[in-house]
Amino acid sequence: MSITVLGRYRVDATINSENMLQRIHTWVPDPVLGDMNYEHEFTNASYIDIGNGIRFPTGWHQHEGWDDNYQAQSVNAGHNAFGGTLADIRANDCAGDITVPASVRRASFEVEVTTRELSDGVWLLGGSSHNSVAVEFDNYVAVVEAPLNERRNLAVIDEVARLAPNKPIRFLVNTHQHHDHIGGLRTYMHIGATIITHWKNYDFYTKDVLNYAPRTLDPDMVALWPPTELAEGYQYETVRENYWLNDGERAMHISYVHPLTHVEGMLVAYLPAEGILIEADLFDSPAPGDPPASRATAANRSLFNHVERLGLEIETLVPIHGSPVGWSEFARLVRAGR
Incomplete structure (x- = not known):
């Protein structure tokens, strides 16, 4: 399935056999790489129950750019992917709405030299x-x-x-x-x-x-x-x-x-x-x-x-x-x- 976010970005989602979200993928603009692949994948075969009917994955893997072995060889130990396994997952205790500071709302992104x-x-x-x-x-x-x-x-x-x-x-x-x-x-x-x-x-x-x-x-x-x-x-x-x-x-x-x-x-x-x-x-x-x-x-x-x-x-x-x-x-x- 896919949706359009912010009227601009197509976001694709893959649903697994348990009807849970398995992978999210989109493209984002990057000054260096152009239209860059951005994906987040949950690696569990099954998700765990963390209470109140909430099921959540413990394994995850993320890519910024493709990992298809067609890029230039990395010579500096830098990588465009990372992932891991979460040892403990708990539901967030949300404290309510967060007010965005006025300085952030009015922030300007004009270029100044x-x-x-x-x-x-x-x-x-x-x-x-x-x-x-x-x-x-x-x-x-x-x-x-x-x-x-x-x-x-x-x-x-x-x-x-x-x-x-x-x-x-x-x-x-x-x-x-x-x-x-x-x-x-x-x-x-x-x-x-x-x-x-x-x-x-x-x-x-x-x-x-x-x-x-x-x-x-x-x-x-x-x-x-x-x-x-x-x-x-x-x-x-x-x-x-x-x-x-x-x-x-x-x-x-x-x-x-x-x-x-x-x-x-x-x-x-x-x-x-x-x-x-x-x-x-x-x-x-x-x-x-x-x-x-x-x-x-x-x-x-x-x-x-x-x-x-x-x-x-x-x-x-x-x-x-x-x-x-x-x-x-x-x-x-x-x-x-x-």
Whole structure:
């Protein structure tokens, strides 16, 4: 059986031999994968009675995206499925209606890009949970990170055009492949930018992201105006250890950070002349009003050790999450935990 939810989403349900719900399936729009399969299946042969005539499953399995072995091989232990068995199930004691706060009801989802100049020709593009950084070279601009979704990145691209008019965005530096950091890859590809990423991301991006998979629920630029062949053109520069952008005046050193438990294939971008290091998820500066971190994480230590090993001279650490901080402040945090 199937129903339409919110006037938009078809939700399919499978009923088992006991006339109980066995599986729920729908499609949801995803900035990375397009029309994405979303399903929840109860794995019990029979459901248990939890009282008052309520029968409930104890086993469950969920997928976000298909699990049909046609996707790119996972190289970072990430999976799109999970499940388990519930040891104890009890009926909820509902306390009554919950009032939605006025601030939530009035919440706006407008895209805002705030600009902060970090150095001459280097701009932090914030205003969201994720930043991007634009770096101006002689004949082009390189942008570090394309997070969230196309709307966000189109706004960032417009701001870059205002800051550096008549210079194309030639390179998009992708730090890693987590979904919240790659929702704009297709946008930059469509405007002609080359994606600089770690080589282990290549298969995933080629097979599952930069493709012709249907995007009917929330079509993006590639879906609406598809190029003749996605494989044509200068789409990628893959990095194993180090990669440089250099126009004779300004240089950007892109390097691979390891070991990490957070993700495999992490890149950071270093501007030697400016003493700026741009990173994602390895250090998030606290939000305004929040206390600073009291101890260093394993990711903090890996980033610090990476910088020490390469002998990078850094003055400012620029996170994709949060505001820039002095490198000395970050170094004190790491050294205090040794």
